[in-house]
Amino acid sequence: MKRSIIKSTGRYLPERHVTNEQLTEIMDTSNEWIVQRTGIEARYWVEEGSSDGTSDLAHYAARKALGKAGWEPADLDLIVLATMTPDVNVPGSGALLQNLLGAKGVPALDIRQQCTGFLHGFEVCDAYIRSEKAEKILFVGAELQSRYLKVTTANRDTAVIFADGAGAICIEGKETDEEVGFITSILHADGGHADVLKFGLPAQKAGNPISVEILENEDHFPYMDGKTVFKTAVTRLPRVANELFKKANLSVDDIDLFILHQANLRINESFRDRMKIPEDKMYNNIQRYGNTTAATIPICLDELYEANRLKSGDTIMLLGLGAGITWGGVIYKVD
Ligand code: UT7
Numbered sequence: 001m002k003r004s005i006i007k008s009t010g011r012y013l014p015e016r017h018v019t020n021e022q023l024t025e026i027m028d029t030s031n032e033w034i035v036q037r038t039g040i041e042a043r044y045w046v047e048e049g050s051s052d053g054t055s056d057l058a059h060y061a062a063r064k065a066l067g068k069a070g071w072e073p074a075d076l077d078l079i080v081l082a083t084m085t086p087d088v089n090v091p092g093s094g095a096l097l098q099n100l101l102g103a104k105g106v107p108a109l110d111i112r113q114q115c116t117g118f119l120h121g122f123e124v125c126d127a128y129i130r131s132e133k134a135e136k137i138l139f140v141g142a143e144l145q146s147r148y149l150k151v152t153t154a155n156r157d158t159a160v161i162f163a164d165g166a167g168a169i170c171i172e173g174k175e176t177d178e179e180v181g182f183i184t185s186i187l188h189a190d191g192g193h194a195d196v197l198k199f200g201l202p203a204q205k206a207g208n209p210i211s212v213e214i215l216e217n218e219d220h221f222p223y224m225d226g227k228t229v230f231k232t233a234v235t236r237l238p239r240v241a242n243e244l245f246k247k248a249n250l251s252v253d254d255i256d257l258f259i260l261h262q263a264n265l266r267i268n269e270s271f272r273d274r275m276k277i278p279e280d281k282m283y284n285n286i287q288r289y290g291n292t293t294a295a296t297i298p299i300c301l302d303e304l305y306e307a308n309r310l311k312s313g314d315t316i317m318l319l320g321l322g323a324g325i326t327w328g329g330v331i332y333k334v335d
Contacts, residue, residue: 002173003181004122004129005335007071009302010064010168012057013044013289023160028153034160039265043163043290045146053087054166055096058142061166061298062101066138069170073103077134080109080125082117082141082294084199084323085148097140114197115261115322117141117294118167119187122318122330126182129173136173141294142166148199150221158222161263163290167298180335183315186243187328193232196225197323233263233321234270241275241319244329252277254315255331257304261320262286262296271319283309293322310334 019042020031034040046052058081066073079101081094092110111121118141128134145162149155174181201219202210214220237260245251252275260268265286272282283300292299297318304310314334321327 001175001177002129002132003176003178004126005172005174005181006301006332007170007172008065008068009298009305010061010066010068011299011302012060012064012166014046014050014052014057014164016045016047018043018045020160023151026151027156027159029156029160037266038161039284039286040160040290041287045164046144052144053093053096054083054085054142054144055081055087055093055100057144057164057166058083058093058097058140058168059100061142061168062097062138062140065168065170071136071170073101073106076103076106076136076138078107078109078125078128078137079103080111080121080137080139082111082113082121082139083143084112084114084117084293085143085145086110093142111294113326114324115263115293115296116187116320116324116326116328118297119185119318119320119328119330120326122182123185123187125171126185129171132173134173137171138168139171140166140168141296141298143293143295145293148222150218155221157226158224161291162222163292165289165292165295165299167295167300167302169298169301174335180333183331183333184244184248185328185330186240186247187326188240189324189326191324193228193325196228196232196325198223229322229325230264230267232325233267234274236321236327237267237271237319238274240327240329241271241317244317244331248331250315250331255281255317256314257310257316258282259297259300259304259316259318260284261322262289262300263291263322
């Protein structure tokens with residue numbers, strides 16, 4: 001049977017390092033508030049005036065992962081890009097990434113599931129591998145969110161959280177009878193809560209895709225009801241983790257490392273408390289990067305592989321919740 005194996009990983013963070021202190025010079029906030037309420041100490045944003053788009057960030061991370069795998073772009077059977085900040089509305093950034101790579105003729109998909117984009121994309125890649133429709137897949141989570149942020153006191157809840165970055169993985173199909181690689185996943189959506197976190201405008205649904213009124217009301221910036229998202233995350237993440245345990249016939253003790261979406265350190269600590277997970281079995285890097293949405297989990301994976309913290313036989317659980325709302329998790333066993 002074909003199993004999906006992570007062959008290599010890569011990450012890219014833009015050069016502009018933005019500390020909490022720097023944000024206090026632009027709006028009414030403080031390092032203490034941001035650290036206490038979110039865990040974030042700094043983040044990376046693209047340089048002002050940079051011509052890079054999301055596909056460029058994805059490209060930089062992808063080159064690193066491909067280099068480590070020893071793959072050429074032409075070797076790929078499929079490119080998948082998860083992002084909530086595509087370069088343009090149409091076409092998808094996956095096709096733009098394919099062009100930057102020079103991967104002529106290779107099909108390219110976009111995944112638009114925001115904070116759970118990596119989980120959804122990973123499941124899609126696994127389906128391609130298991131069905132033998134693809135043997136070598138490049139899968140990237142990338143976001144360029146800083147250009148969508150309004151860095152003002154009125155918007156300080158979103159401005160301090162969201163950040164730019166990209167994480168890439170090369171996934172290979174391996175013929176084996178062993179239970180390794182992508183083990184199982186559970187994904188959920190509840191579009192009834194679509195309004196709690198959205199980049200609502202400009203939109204075709206608004207009748208007039210863009211108008212002076214939209215611009216004057218500043219409705220084109222992201223809106224987040226942070227409290228509701230927070231409460232939803234702290235209840236649904238443990239619930240879906242338990243669903244996964246049941247499905248895979250595993251328990252907390254069988255998991256070597258929990259890697260959660262990096263939206264707020266307090267969400268992840270609440271999960272750890274509720275699930276009674278030892279501190280050294282959770283990995284967080286939101287302190288250094290902020291919330292890079294679809295890029296958070298692959299950036300974590302790249303750091304962990306680089307630090308040699310993921311060893312053959314380790315079982316990891318990936319979990320996330322975000323806009324949609326969507327939530328879910330994946331269990332993966334390191335080959
Ligand atoms: O990845 C996508 C999914 N997103 C999430 O998972 C986000 C989940 N939610 C959160 O992370 C938190 O709700 C936030 C960090 C966004 C906000 O934290 P909070 O503890 O829920 O604060 P709050 O919105 O209830 O605001 C409390 C106070 C308010 O002031 P008043 O009305 O009490 O005077 C806010 O205006 O904190 C104020 N505040 C800030 N103060 C300083 C909000 N943002 C800031 C800020 N700096 N950046």
